[in-house]
Amino acid sequence: MERNTDIRLIWDAAQTIRKNVGRVIIGKDEVIELLVVALLCEGHVLFEDVPGIGKTTIAKALSRSLGCSFQRIQFTPDLLPSDITGITFYNQKKGEFEFRPGPLLSQIVLADEINRATPRTQSALLEAMEERQISVERSTIPLPRPFMVIATQNPVELEGTFPLPEAQLDRFLMRLRLNYPNKNEERQILQRFKEQQPLQQLTPVVDAEQLMKLQQAVRKIHVNTNIENYIVDLIHGTRDHSEVELGVSPRGTLALYRASQAMAAIQARDYVIPDDVKRLAPHVLSHRMIATNQSRLHGHDMEQVIVDILQSTAVPVEQ
Numbered sequence: 001m002e003r004n005t006d007i008r009l010i011w012d013a014a015q016t017i018r019k020n021v022g023r024v025i026i027g028k029d030e031v032i033e034l035l036v037v038a039l040l041c042e043g044h045v046l047f048e049d050v051p052g053i054g055k056t057t058i059a060k061a062l063s064r065s066l067g068c069s070f071q072r073i074q075f076t077p078d079l080l081p082s083d084i085t086g087i088t089f090y091n092q093k094k095g096e097f098e099f100r101p102g103p104l105l106s107q108i109v110l111a112d113e114i115n116r117a118t119p120r121t122q123s124a125l126l127e128a129m130e131e132r133q134i135s136v137e138r139s140t141i142p143l144p145r146p147f148m149v150i151a152t153q154n155p156v157e158l159e160g161t162f163p164l165p166e167a168q169l170d171r172f173l174m175r176l177r178l179n180y181p182n183k184n185e186e187r188q189i190l191q192r193f194k195e196q197q198p199l200q201q202l203t204p205v206v207d208a209e210q211l212m213k214l215q216q217a218v219r220k221i222h223v224n225t226n227i228e229n230y231i232v233d234l235i236h237g238t239r240d241h242s243e244v245e246l247g248v249s250p251r252g253t254l255a256l257y258r259a260s261q262a263m264a265a266i267q268a269r270d271y272v273i274p275d276d277v278k279r280l281a282p283h284v285l286s287h288r289m290i291a292t293n294q295s296r297l298h299g300h301d302m303e304q305v306i307v308d309i310l311q312s313t314a315v316p317v318e319q
Contacts, residue, residue, distance in 0.1 A: 006217040007270050010040065013214055014266035016205045020065040024198045025058050027185035031176055034283060035062060035150075036266060039211070040218045041258040043173025044129050044149040046114075046287065050156060053178045056110060059150040060199055063108035066211060067204030068146065071103035072110040075117035077160065081124035085134040086141075099136065104128050107144050107208065111151040115161040122168060125149070129171045146211050166246070166290065173255050174280075175287035221261035222271040226316035231256050231277060237309040238285060243295035244305060252288045259284050274315045282306045 014036050021032050035058065038045045047055045056072060063070035073084055086102035103109065104125070111125060128134050129149050133142050151172070153164070169175075181189060192198055206214075231253060239247030256277065263276040286302040295305075 004270070006220065007265060007268060010214050010217055010265040011268040013206050013210065014040070017062070017065050020202060020205050021058065021061045024061040024202065025054060026188045026192065027181050028054070028058070028178055031058070031178055033266070034174060034176055034280075037259055037262040037280070038173045039066075039146075039148060040215055040262040040265065041173065042146065042148075042215055043255065043259065044151070044171060046169070046172040046175045047150065047152045047178065048155050048175055049152070049178050050154060053180065055150075055152045055178060056112065057199060058178070059108065059110040061202060062150075064199065064202040065205050066108070066146075067207050068107035069144070070108045070110070071106040072112060073103050074112050075114050075121070077116060077118060077162075079117050079121050081121050082136075084121065085124055085128075085136055088137050099141075102134075104134055105141070105143060107146055107148070109147075109149045111149055113153060114151040115153045115164055117162065119162055119165070122162065122164065125151075126168050126171060146208055146215065166288075169287050170249060170251055172287065173259060174283045176283060218262050218265050219258075221264050221269075223257065223261065224271070227260070227272050227274065227277065228257070230274060230313070230316050231260070233313050234277070234281060234285070234309060237313055238289055238306070241305060241309060243292055243300055244289050244302075245292045246290040248285050248288045252285055256280060256284045278310055278315075281310060 017036055017039075018029070018032050021035075022029065025032060035045060039062070049055060059072075060070060073079075082102070084102045084104045086100050086105065088097050088099050090096075091098045114122065114125070117125075124134065128143060128147075132145075132147055133140050135141075153161075234256070235248050235253045238244055241247070259280045260272045260276040263280055264270070264272045267276070282303045286306050289302045289305070291300065291302060291305075
């Protein structure tokens with residue numbers, strides 16, 4: 001496909017998916033847009049928010065819009081790696097071993113309250129997210145494509161949880177928050193949900209094969225040298241900041257680069273501009289940073305640190 005044709009197809013698909021998900025999720029257009037960005041650059045998303053805010057609903061709405069298989073995993077301390085990857089068992093009737101797949105062998109996986117699982121189970125999910133495969137017994141099984149993990153954790157209730165290690169947080173392309181709806185949005189939710197469940201009425205608007213072609217097309221979006229240097233400057237700004245103990249890794253550099261390509265594409269552009277990078281940086285970078293003890297003591301937020309870095313970093317000017 002030619003570049004202009006690619007852009008048109010990506011833009012059309014993104015608009016259709018956003019509109020479809022928006023039939024269920026009210027007043028969260030920016031979150032839906034960022035979710036589509038993550039989808040187009042094959043990234044995973046961590047929702048950090050209180051219960052009942054719509055995290056499961058938005059994941060289901062996305063999977064229904066794509067016609068993809070969907071599984072929800074409720075993480076608990078007694079959940080074993082085999083509970084999510086699957087098990088090999090002996091079938092006496094057939095006289096042979098068979099593999100019973102677990103919920104991870106789905107295209108869209110909602111990992112609910114991921115920080116309630118033990119590190120051993122978390123590591124099984126980590127392998128799936130990074131390697132796009134799972135290990136069962138002595139064999140390796142590739143995961144279906146496309147594959148996306150949407151994980152959630154409650155930032156308030158921390159008792160009995162296992163905080164995600166930095167290595168696993170780094171696997172998430174973005175960390176997002178839905179936040180509470182305002183009064184007008186909450187009234188709309190009442191009207192829309194009081195008599196029916198709109199989620200059940202959603203039908204696929206993009207199939208898995210189309211999505212994979214769009215994901216490949218996004219990688220062709222042009223990023224000029226000035227934008228690349230701008231991304232690198234932002235990343236190094238996180239490593240040199242006085243409130244940051246550990247800055248963003250090179251994986252974060254690539255994540256911001258890929259996400260910026262997807263953001264440009266859904267804005268119907270075949271090239272990245274600084275505003276794409278600036279919009280995405282707080283969502284893509286903040287969870288990859290570790291604050292200093294003094295910064296934690298003063299309750300400083302890493303998203304605000306990213307905003308400070310954006311304000312102090314020179315923005316490339318269009319030639």
